[in-house]
Amino acid sequence: MTGAATSQVRGGAPVHAPHNPAVVPIYQTAAYAFESWEAARDIFALRKAGNLYSRTGNPTQTLLEQRIAELDGGVAALGTASGQSAVAIALLALAAPGGHIVAGSGLYGGTVDLLTDTLPDLGITATLVDQDDPQAWRAAIEPGTRALLVESIGNPTSAVPDLDAIARIAKEAGVPLVVDNTVATPALLRPIEHGADIVVYSATKALGGHGTSLGGLIVDLGTFDFGAQPERWPQLTEPYARVGDVVLWERFGRERSAFLVLAKTRWSHDLGPALSPYNAQQILLGIETLDLRVQRQSTTAREIAAHLHAHPLVAEVHHPSVPGNPYADAADRLLPHGTGGVFSFEPADGADAVPGIVDALTHFTLAANIGDARSLVIHPSTTTHSHLTDAQLELAGFTRATIRLSIGLETPADLIADLDRALALAHESALSTIDA
Ligand SMILES: Cc1ncc(COP(=O)(O)O)c(C=O)c1O
Structure with missing residues (x-):
């Protein structure tokens, strides 16, 4: 295992490209040519790994995903067009249809809007609690709760919630703790060390660091067992009709992030907030000096x-x-x-x-x-x-x-x-x- 500063510059699998560029190229392409009819079919059916269309992946984005997963100690990551879409997709993949989210009070205003306006219109409800009061978190949990959400450093007040205490409550309730680590970044705090299960970022902020590019990231830390209470997570534990009726949890498990396969092939695919390859490279450059x-x-x-x-x-x-x-x-x-x-x-x-x-x-x-x-x-x-x-x-x-x-x-x-x-x-x- 390498040190964090090395991962910032070298994390992820080296990209092999024509002319051997030392820095990952910007793969500015919407689609990818398949080698054959069979390869196209297998990639679409998730039987074979490969790029198909930049809405669901791109080599520049893939390197960014691998690098943030490595920095956070996670199993996989997913890039999105913005932090807002990263938060939305993570919550939709966990809580749709009809689930409930308990969230800390110190959230970014756009996330509050998402929780109090837009998700309720889609049938997902949220309770905002005083994030410094463990009893308030516990009391807000309902049978339909599918995630706890908190920011590791809140803005504008620099609130620092007791992540370990909130993680214990999430574990007792059998739901994942989602941490928005935008302000802290892995350079200051690794949510996995405090019991988090999923991390989200606005990469527009300190990860990119130069104010040039919007981007978002979801990291699956691979710590949450969606198979422990399968009836809570039918989207992962029942056959997934759109990909040959595979059960995502059986096929991908935590090691290959069934959760992010769902987030990518359903929510990111259907709603379409793809990370631009140019922005992915800008964010990678930012992370080098994070x-x-x-x-x-x-x-x-x-x-x-x-x-x-x-x-x-x-x-x-x-x-x-x-x-x-x-x-x-x-x-x-x-x-x-x-x-x-x-x-x-x-x-x-x-x-x-x-x-x-x-x-x-x-x-x-x-x-x-x-x-x-x-x-x-x-x-x-x-x-x-x-x-x-x-x-x-x-x-x-x-x-x-x-x-x-x-x-x-x-x-x-x-x-x-x-x-x-x-x-x-x-x-x-x-x-x-x-x-x-
Ligand atoms: C903590 C936090 N999360 C999410 C977002 C949304 O990110 P973006 O603006 O990249 O969509 C922001 C934006 O300010 C933020 O501060």
Whole structure:
């Protein structure tokens, strides 16, 4: 077994291509020529491995899938067009038809929309619980529950749930724990070490790391036994009509991820959110420097959080390293190498100060993204989380004054000076409005 830094650069099977390129080529093709009628038939029937059409696979994407599976210690992975489609496909493959999901309160707003609007329209229900309360997780589990879902580091508040405790509850209930590891990435946290079964990513963020390309990944850690209670998982344990009536669990089991075979041949195939080969290569390039970037961003974020915590124009900083933060212990235990570059703060002048601060910043691009090489700023309650009700915002632990930062790779002193200047300008303008 190689070290993680080696896997970041070399993980997965070497791609043998004409002219021996040292870096995986972008296989920019929609379809693949079959060697023969028989080969085409066997590949379609899943009797033979092979590429058939880029909606269900592509060699550039395959290398990315192998690399993230290796980094996470999983058995297989599936690339999708976006993080949103990775979360949706993972949940549909587990919970359709008619299942139920229990999810933590600190989720990305798009995932909350998926759970509270779109999946219910498809007959899948969800209960959002206070993710720091084990009893709430336990109480929300129903006979039809098919997954527990949580983010290993929540945004915008840097919430760090007790993954081991939630994993124990999932095991007691006989359902898989799905962890969205987007902010932490395998460089900071490997969910398999804390009892997770399936990992999902928005690869658009820190995995890609340069803000160029959308992508999503689902990793099957191979830890969940879908055969233990076969009546719960008919999609895996009963004959699969569209592929010659094979029972996916018997044919592929956990070692070859029956779960991802279903996710790929049914949900990704039918709904169509394919990862572009170009984006797959961009994300592979990003992963080569993942640990270096994420550790540097974590260090800078911590420094800036400490500075803001001591700042008279800042009321509160949501970062596990700040004194009194409720996630300090969990972060020490689960994230000894850092908590990533994303955190948030509340200006002392409240929500009215937000537009002035956001517009005065020059080293923070105002953009609805995180994990970029550039530092970014956003006001979640009017953008990324604008669909959340006041009650959902409160459950997620932030307010209408919360400003989210995603720390990039710039010189820390420049970012600090920019924040100081923006806070002062917004304060002066608030004072002059009061005077006038
Ligand atoms: C934690 C998390 N999961 C999923 C997503 C959705 O990913 P994407 O924007 O790539 O569709 C995001 C996007 O911000 C996210 O932050």
